[in-house]
Amino acid sequence: MGAVSGSESSWCSTIGLLAFALGFALWPFTVTAVLVSEKELSNPEHGRRNLHDIGGSINIDCGIQKDSSYTDEKTELQYASDDGFIGSGENKDISSEFKTETLQTSLLNVRSFPQGNRSCYTLKPPRGKGTNYFIRATFMYGNYDEQNQLPEFGLYLGVNEWDTIKFENASHVVIKEIIYAAVTDDVYVCLSNTGSGTPFISTLELRHFDEKSYNQTEFTALLLYRRYDIGSTTGQIVRYKKDAYDRMWFPYNLPQSRPINTSSEIDTLNRTEYQLPSTVMNTAVVPENASDTLHFELDTGDPTLTFYPFLHFAELVKLQSNERREFNIDINGNLWFQALAPKYLSSTTINGSGPVRGTNLSFKLSKTQSSTLPPILNAMEVYRAKDFLNMPTHQDDVVAIMEIRGWYELSKFWEGDPCLPLPAWDGLQCSDNGYNPHKITTLNLSSRGLTGTIHTSIGRLKSLQYLDLSNNSLTGTLPEFLLQLPDLRAANLSGNKLSGSVPSDFSAIIGDGSLSVDGNPDLCVTGPCKKEKKKKNLAVPIIAAIVSSVVVLIVLAILWSYRRKQRMHRPKQSAKQVARTHRQGSGSLKLDNRHFTYDEVLRITNNFQTIIGKGGFGTVYHGLLSDGTQVAVKMLSPSSTQGSNEFLTEVELLMRVHHRNLVSFTAYCNEGTNIGIIYEYMASGNLAEHLSDKRKDTLTWKERIQIAVDAAQGLEYLHHGCKPPIIHRDVKTTNILLNEKMQAKIADFGLSKCFQVENQSQSHLLTTVVGTLGYLDPEYYNCNRLTERSDVFSFGVVLLELITGRPAVIKSEGNPHIIQWVSTFLGRGDIRGIVDPRLQGNFNINSAWKAVETAMACVPLNSNQRPTMSHVLVELKECLEIELAYEQRLEMQGVLMESRNTFEMSPLGSEIETMPLAR
Incomplete structure (x- = not known):
C-alpha cells in the first residue's frame, strides 16, 4: 500500500524542490499573462477584458513596469503589468541571490502593499457573474524587501477568506488555486495585512470553466489539494497549450503499480466538459503484479475537512471480445462508485456520490467479478471544500459608492468590496445583515480635500445613518435628497462652500442638530438670500454693540451676585414654588399639561403597594393607569439628597427628550411635600441586577453588547441629538433600565446638565461635582471640569462591568x-x-477584544484622549456585528452538518484566535 502524504504547504514546497532537482528549465510553474489592448491597459476603471489567449482569461504578472507586456516562450501566453487592475502597491524586484537561470521570469518581481490593511485586484472577466472561474495566485518572497523576514498574510476572494499565505524559506514558491462560482460581475482578489508582514503577490491568473464541470454551489468554493498526471512517461508538468484551461498536472506514479500508455490521442471525437489534455490521459497505471487492486492514500491531517475527488479514466488498450475491464471504487471503505468500465480512447470523469472526509483518504479500485482485467487510473484531482458564506455588499450600495469614488477620485485605497473583509473602506461603516448583503451606514469623507458638488449618488445609500462631508471645498446648494434618506440620523456639512437658500423643510433637522451647516458663509439658513448691498462703514455700530453688550453683562453680573446672596439667606422653597418660578421664567416647560393629583397617584399605585426600586431620591412604585398601561412612580423622599430643583430638572428633560433608548415621561405629581414623577415601566429592572453574582441566570454576550449599544445610543442622542447638548452626569448600571424585551434605556436625569456654551472656544463647564463614586470622571472630580466626555468615562466603566x-x-x-x-x-x-x-x-474572541479596547479607550485620565459617544457607538455596533455574524456562522454550520448528514464538522468555537498585542 502506497501513501501520498504532506500538508498543502509542504505540497507546494515539494513541487518547487521537484522542479529544481530535475532541472526543468522549461517548467511553467507560475506563467501568467494577459491579452489586452493598449487602450484597455490604460483604463483606470479596469475595463472589462475581451481576451483571446484562453477564452475569457486574465493573466497578470504582478510588479513589472507599467504598460509593459511580453509573450512567454514556453506557453505562448502573454504577460502584462497589473497597473490596470489595482491602484495601490509598489513594484519590487527579488534579491539578486534568488535570480537563477531556471527561475521563471514572472517570479523575478512582485507587487508589494506596505500601506493599508487591504489591497484588492479588480478582475472583470467578460462573462461576469454566474460563471465557474479557476483562479491561481502565486507567491515567491525572494527577500524582495531586503528584510530577510518571511511574511504571513491573508488571501481573500471577494468578501470570503481564501487561505493564509505562509513560507518555509525565501525561495519557497506558494501556489493557491481555487474554483469559484462568481456572484458578482467583478471578481476581487484581496491581500490582507494581518500584522505579520507586508503582503505581496507574484502572479495572478483567471480562467473560466464549463459550467457543467467541477460543480459546486455559490456558497462553496473548491481549493486545489492535489492534481496528478498518473503514469507520466516524461516526468514533466503539463499545462497550456496541452491543457486548454492551463491547469498544472504534476507527474506521479502510484506505488505498487506499473505504467501503461498509448500514442493515440484521447477524446479526438468528443471532448468532455472537463477538457482533459490528451497528454495526461494517454498514460495510466495498472496494478504491478497480477494483483486485482489499486490502493493508495492521501494524508489530509484533519478529519473535519471536506474533500471532492475527481478521478479521470480512459481505456488505453483495444480490448478483445473476451476481455472486460470493470471495477468498483471505494474511499475509506465505503463504496463511492460501482461497476465503472472506461471507454476506449475516451475520457470519463467520476466525482462519485459526494464529498469525503478523514485524516487519511484511502482509495481502493477493485475489479468486479465479471472483469477479466485489473483496474486502471489515468489522472486525478482532489479539491478541498471551502464554505463561502459571507455575502458581498448590496449591489445598489456598490454602484452608488463606486460613482462617489470616481467623482471625488478616491480610488487609490478604495479597492475591492466596500464592506468586507473587515475593516471596511476608510471612512465607511457597514451594517451586518448576517448572510444577507451588507449595507453602508456611515460615510465619513471629512477633510479629504473634496471639490465640486455633493454627488447625487449619496442619496442612493438608503441605509445611510451618518454622513460627514465637513471641512472640504464642496460647492452648490444643499441637496434635498438628504430628506429622502429614511435612516439618516446626522449629517455634517459644515466648513464647505455651499451657497443659496436652505429649503424650509431642512429647518427642523438643522434646529435639532441632526444637520450641521455651520461655516458655509454663502449659505442662507434663516431665510432667502438677499442681494449684496453696497459696503457701509460698520465700525460705529459694531463698537456700539460691543459697548452695550459689556454694560449689560456687568449689570447682569451684579444682579446675579445680589440674588445669590439673597438665596443663601432665604428659606428653601417648596417644590410648588420652584415649579411656579420655573414656569414663569420659561415658556418651554408646561408641567400642568401632565399633572396628576396625589389622590390619583395613590389610586394608580394601589396605595404604594408594590415597591420596585429604592435610591437616594426615595422609592419607586409600580403603577397601573386606567387604560391598563403599567408605569413606574418615583416619589421624592423628604430626606432625599435629590432636591426639588433636581426634580424639576428631571421633569423638564424627560418632557424635552424623546428617544427609544431614554425612559419616556408620562406625568408628574407636585402637591406640597408629595413630589413624584410617573414614567414608563421597565419590566426587567436595572442592569446592575442582571450583572449581580447573586443572579442565577446570566446575560449572554450578545445581550450584553446589545445593551451597551442601546445605552450608547441614548447617550449619543443626549450629546449630539439635543440642542444644547445634555450631560447626564450619573451614568451607571443602576440608571440603565431594561424593558420586557431587554431593550436598554437610560434613566434618572435629576443630575443632568445642559451644556450651553457661550462661545466656540468653551469646551467645558465649571460646576459642582455630583455623581457616583466609581463612575466619576477623575478630571471632573479633581478640577470641576464637566464635559460630554465625563459621561464617556462613566460609560466606559459600565461597559467594563x-x-x-x-x-x-x-x-x-x-x-x-x-x-x-x-x-x-x-x-x-x-x-x-x-x-x-x-x-x-460562549462568545466570539474578536468581538470581546473589540469591546474591551472600546471600554479602555473611554477611561483615560485626560478627557481629551477619550472618544466621543458617536465614535463609541460605531465601535460597539461593529462589535455586535462581529458577534452576530459569528452566531449565524455557527447556526449555518449546524444546518450544513445536518444537510450533509456526514461526519461532524469542525466547530467554529475552536477557530484560531488572533489576539491583539497586550495594551
Missing part, C-alpha cells in the same frame, strides 16, 4: 477599581481572564 460581570469597585483585597483590574489582565494579553466566567467561553 458588562464585559467582566464585576462591579465598578471590586470587593477583594485592596478594593481595586475595575479599570485597574482589567489593566492587569490586558498586560498579559489574557482576554478570557477578563470576560465574565459565567459565559463559559
Whole structure:
C-alpha cells in the first residue's frame, strides 16, 4: 500500500524542490499573462477584458513596469503589468541571490502593499457573474524587501477568506488555486495585512470553466489539494497549450503499480466538459503484479475537512471480445462508485456520490467479478471544500459608492468590496445583515480635500445613518435628497462652500442638530438670500454693540451676585414654588399639561403597594393607569439628597427628550411635600441586577453588547441629538433600565446638565461635582471640569462591568477599581481572564477584544484622549456585528452538518484566535 502524504504547504514546497532537482528549465510553474489592448491597459476603471489567449482569461504578472507586456516562450501566453487592475502597491524586484537561470521570469518581481490593511485586484472577466472561474495566485518572497523576514498574510476572494499565505524559506514558491462560482460581475482578489508582514503577490491568473464541470454551489468554493498526471512517461508538468484551461498536472506514479500508455490521442471525437489534455490521459497505471487492486492514500491531517475527488479514466488498450475491464471504487471503505468500465480512447470523469472526509483518504479500485482485467487510473484531482458564506455588499450600495469614488477620485485605497473583509473602506461603516448583503451606514469623507458638488449618488445609500462631508471645498446648494434618506440620523456639512437658500423643510433637522451647516458663509439658513448691498462703514455700530453688550453683562453680573446672596439667606422653597418660578421664567416647560393629583397617584399605585426600586431620591412604585398601561412612580423622599430643583430638572428633560433608548415621561405629581414623577415601566429592572453574582441566570454576550449599544445610543442622542447638548452626569448600571424585551434605556436625569456654551472656544463647564463614586470622571472630580466626555468615562466603566460581570469597585483585597483590574489582565494579553466566567467561553474572541479596547479607550485620565459617544457607538455596533455574524456562522454550520448528514464538522468555537498585542 502506497501513501501520498504532506500538508498543502509542504505540497507546494515539494513541487518547487521537484522542479529544481530535475532541472526543468522549461517548467511553467507560475506563467501568467494577459491579452489586452493598449487602450484597455490604460483604463483606470479596469475595463472589462475581451481576451483571446484562453477564452475569457486574465493573466497578470504582478510588479513589472507599467504598460509593459511580453509573450512567454514556453506557453505562448502573454504577460502584462497589473497597473490596470489595482491602484495601490509598489513594484519590487527579488534579491539578486534568488535570480537563477531556471527561475521563471514572472517570479523575478512582485507587487508589494506596505500601506493599508487591504489591497484588492479588480478582475472583470467578460462573462461576469454566474460563471465557474479557476483562479491561481502565486507567491515567491525572494527577500524582495531586503528584510530577510518571511511574511504571513491573508488571501481573500471577494468578501470570503481564501487561505493564509505562509513560507518555509525565501525561495519557497506558494501556489493557491481555487474554483469559484462568481456572484458578482467583478471578481476581487484581496491581500490582507494581518500584522505579520507586508503582503505581496507574484502572479495572478483567471480562467473560466464549463459550467457543467467541477460543480459546486455559490456558497462553496473548491481549493486545489492535489492534481496528478498518473503514469507520466516524461516526468514533466503539463499545462497550456496541452491543457486548454492551463491547469498544472504534476507527474506521479502510484506505488505498487506499473505504467501503461498509448500514442493515440484521447477524446479526438468528443471532448468532455472537463477538457482533459490528451497528454495526461494517454498514460495510466495498472496494478504491478497480477494483483486485482489499486490502493493508495492521501494524508489530509484533519478529519473535519471536506474533500471532492475527481478521478479521470480512459481505456488505453483495444480490448478483445473476451476481455472486460470493470471495477468498483471505494474511499475509506465505503463504496463511492460501482461497476465503472472506461471507454476506449475516451475520457470519463467520476466525482462519485459526494464529498469525503478523514485524516487519511484511502482509495481502493477493485475489479468486479465479471472483469477479466485489473483496474486502471489515468489522472486525478482532489479539491478541498471551502464554505463561502459571507455575502458581498448590496449591489445598489456598490454602484452608488463606486460613482462617489470616481467623482471625488478616491480610488487609490478604495479597492475591492466596500464592506468586507473587515475593516471596511476608510471612512465607511457597514451594517451586518448576517448572510444577507451588507449595507453602508456611515460615510465619513471629512477633510479629504473634496471639490465640486455633493454627488447625487449619496442619496442612493438608503441605509445611510451618518454622513460627514465637513471641512472640504464642496460647492452648490444643499441637496434635498438628504430628506429622502429614511435612516439618516446626522449629517455634517459644515466648513464647505455651499451657497443659496436652505429649503424650509431642512429647518427642523438643522434646529435639532441632526444637520450641521455651520461655516458655509454663502449659505442662507434663516431665510432667502438677499442681494449684496453696497459696503457701509460698520465700525460705529459694531463698537456700539460691543459697548452695550459689556454694560449689560456687568449689570447682569451684579444682579446675579445680589440674588445669590439673597438665596443663601432665604428659606428653601417648596417644590410648588420652584415649579411656579420655573414656569414663569420659561415658556418651554408646561408641567400642568401632565399633572396628576396625589389622590390619583395613590389610586394608580394601589396605595404604594408594590415597591420596585429604592435610591437616594426615595422609592419607586409600580403603577397601573386606567387604560391598563403599567408605569413606574418615583416619589421624592423628604430626606432625599435629590432636591426639588433636581426634580424639576428631571421633569423638564424627560418632557424635552424623546428617544427609544431614554425612559419616556408620562406625568408628574407636585402637591406640597408629595413630589413624584410617573414614567414608563421597565419590566426587567436595572442592569446592575442582571450583572449581580447573586443572579442565577446570566446575560449572554450578545445581550450584553446589545445593551451597551442601546445605552450608547441614548447617550449619543443626549450629546449630539439635543440642542444644547445634555450631560447626564450619573451614568451607571443602576440608571440603565431594561424593558420586557431587554431593550436598554437610560434613566434618572435629576443630575443632568445642559451644556450651553457661550462661545466656540468653551469646551467645558465649571460646576459642582455630583455623581457616583466609581463612575466619576477623575478630571471632573479633581478640577470641576464637566464635559460630554465625563459621561464617556462613566460609560466606559459600565461597559467594563458588562464585559467582566464585576462591579465598578471590586470587593477583594485592596478594593481595586475595575479599570485597574482589567489593566492587569490586558498586560498579559489574557482576554478570557477578563470576560465574565459565567459565559463559559460562549462568545466570539474578536468581538470581546473589540469591546474591551472600546471600554479602555473611554477611561483615560485626560478627557481629551477619550472618544466621543458617536465614535463609541460605531465601535460597539461593529462589535455586535462581529458577534452576530459569528452566531449565524455557527447556526449555518449546524444546518450544513445536518444537510450533509456526514461526519461532524469542525466547530467554529475552536477557530484560531488572533489576539491583539497586550495594551
